[in-house]
Amino acid sequence: xxxxxxxxxxxxxxxxxxxxxxxxxxGVTAPIIAExxxxxxxxxxELYFSDFDRFETEQLDDDYFDLLxxxxxxxxxxxxxxxxxxxxxxxxxxxxxxxxxxILGLLIVSHTETPxxxxxxxxxxxxxxxxxxxxxxxxxxxxxxxxxxGATVSTSAMINSIxxxxxxxxxxxxxxxxxxxDITQVPNGTYQGSASGLCGPITVQVKVTxxxxxxxxVLEQSETPTYFIESYPLIPDQIIAEQHFDIDxxxxxxxxxxxxxxxxxxxxxxxxxxxxxxxxxxxxx
Amino acid sequence: MKVNNPYLQDLTQGIVKENPTxxxxxxxxPLLGVTAYIVNGLGMGLAxxxxxxxxxxxxxxxxxxxxPQVRIPCFIVIIATFVTIIEMxxxxxxxxxxxxxGVFVPLIVVNCIILGRAEAFASKKPVLRSxxxxxxxxxxxxxxxxxxxxxxxxxGQGTIFGPDPESAIHLFGANYEPMALxxxxxxxxxxxxxxxxxxxxxxxxxxx
Numbered sequence: 312x313x314x315x316x317x318x319x320x321x322x323x324x325x326x327x328x329x330x331x332x333x334x335x336x337x338g339v340t341a342p343i344i345a346e347x348x349x350x351x352x353x354x355x356x357e358l359y360f361s362d363f364d365r366f367e368t369e370q371l372d373d374d375y376f377d378l379l380x381x382x383x384x385x386x387x388x389x390x391x392x393x394x395x396x397x398x399x400x401x402x403x404x405x406x407x408x409x410x411x412x413x414i415l416g417l418l419i420v421s422h423t424e425t426p427x428x429x430x431x432x433x434x435x436x437x438x439x440x441x442x443x444x445x446x447x448x449x450x451x452x453x454x455x456x457x458x459x460x461g462a463t464v465s466t467s468a469m470i471n472s473i474x475x476x477x478x479x480x481x482x483x484x485x486x487x488x489x490x491x492x493d494i495t496q497v498p499n500g501t502y503q504g505s506a507s508g509l510c511g512p513i514t515v516q517v518k519v520t521x522x523x524x525x526x527x528x529v530l531e532q533s534e535t536p537t538y539f540i541e542s543y544p545l546i547p548d549q550i551i552a553e554q555h556f557d558i559d560x561x562x563x564x565x566x567x568x569x570x571x572x573x574x575x576x577x578x579x580x581x582x583x584x585x586x587x588x589x590x591x592x593x594x595x596x
Numbered sequence: 597m598k599v600n601n602p603y604l605q606d607l608t609q610g611i612v613k614e615n616p617t618x619x620x621x622x623x624x625x626p627l628l629g630v631t632a633y634i635v636n637g638l639g640m641g642l643a644x645x646x647x648x649x650x651x652x653x654x655x656x657x658x659x660x661x662x663x664p665q666v667r668i669p670c671f672i673v674i675i676a677t678f679v680t681i682i683e684m685x686x687x688x689x690x691x692x693x694x695x696x697x698g699v700f701v702p703l704i705v706v707n708c709i710i711l712g713r714a715e716a717f718a719s720k721k722p723v724l725r726s727x728x729x730x731x732x733x734x735x736x737x738x739x740x741x742x743x744x745x746x747x748x749x750x751x752g753q754g755t756i757f758g759p760d761p762e763s764a765i766h767l768f769g770a771n772y773e774p775m776a777l778x779x780x781x782x783x784x785x786x787x788x789x790x791x792x793x794x795x796x797x798x799x800x801x802x803x804x
Contacts, residue, residue, distance in 0.1 A: 329674065
């Protein structure tokens with residue numbers, strides 16, 4: 312018994328000395344690190360928004376949105392700091408968006424993607440394809456941006472995340488009309504739409520009767536089967552039950568689930584665009 | 597050539613006769629991971645040397661206090677403390693190097709040279725001899741990293757003192773197409789193998 316106590320005490324003493332040393336060093340270095348990171352961040356901000364004066368930070372879950380104002384108090388852009396699940400752990404990136412909702416630049420802050428494959432997201436060639444895109448663009452793999460083979464998961468995660476973020480920014484901070492689809496206004500019929508999931512496009516067929524979604528069928532998908540069964544038919548059932556798209560996707564198969572939701576959304580919104588396209592033209596003229 | 601001074605012997609042993617890179621083949625993981633550039637190799641070597649010297653010193657001082665049953669956890673805690681200190685200091689004052697070394701800085705904790713010297717040397721020998729052993733092994737490891745990094749950077753990148761464009765010197769002009777294999781970990785194995793062969797030949801020749 313005495314022996315056990317002696318051993319534990321030795322370990323405890325070593326641990327306590329170690330912890331107190333680390334605490335004191337951390338106290339010295341932490342402010343320097345924080346200061347340097349903030350200086351780097353301000354530098355990044357000045358790169359995109361040369362005339363910004365101050366910023367306000369808004370937080371949503373793990374994402375931060377810095378609203379940048381110039382000296383006369385006008386909103387000139389938004390710098391968002393986003394956490395996105397990649398292939399291996401989280402990708403943290405900055406997305407710079409101007410007041411028109413156009414992407415000015417993309418900056419990967421930290422990531423743990425596979426070197427040589429997934430880390431293609433840090434290259435200028437990959438990032439430049441987003442520059443100049445706005446919330447009006449589809450930002451969909453295969454349409455206006457490309458995924459990189461060998462790094463499908465990392466690159467499509469970035470594409471989906473950027474699309475989500477820019478849409479969120481446009482609706483919440485730039486006063487753009489939310490693209491909420493009023494299901495009750497959708498005429499009866501069967502609609503098809505697709506969006507990218509984890510491993511490729513997901514195509515769905517949505518049946519609408521009397522302003523209600525009555526069935527959602529997945530026509531085409533190449534998701535990982537073990538993950539896919541977690542979101543299908545669960546996600547379509549939820550959409551049908553709740554008749555909107557704000558479904559909680561934290562099931563362990565987020566990308567597949569979000570892919571299904573995005574595909575349903577695409578199916579119904581394309582229909583809507585056909586109808587309202589003419590009206591918009593009239594307004595602008 | 598017989599050296600009678602034990603401190604000098606401990607010091608030179610780590611650099612030549614028991615060079616951790618070329619003779620003991622310890623610490624291969626950071627060796628292959630960070631030696632794409634000389635600057636990174638040197639930084640890694642110096643960081644590991646600092647940890648090695650500090651941990652050898654402290655472990656040797658505590659060698660009569662630490663009971664043998666719990667020596668490994670104690671060693672690891674001591675080494676991890678120094679590594680974390682180095683990590684925080686690097687992050688605060690050498691951010692570029694910190695970014696370049698990435699995960700290999702925290703991995704110094706499990707670098708087998710450091711635990712190996714703690715177990716085989718510092719826990720049994722007096723403080724000053726452990727200190728000179730730490731310095732010698734550290735220099736030997738740094739030397740190994742820098743030699744391998746020099747070979748790899750010249751062949752794999754065509755530069756020395758990169759990747760910072762301000763200090764990088766292009767040896768073969770800007771149009772040189774580097775042999776990218778040597779910038780990859782696989783190329784590190786090939787370069788290391790060739791170097792080991794050369795070192796063996798030299799050592800045999802001079803009967804070291």
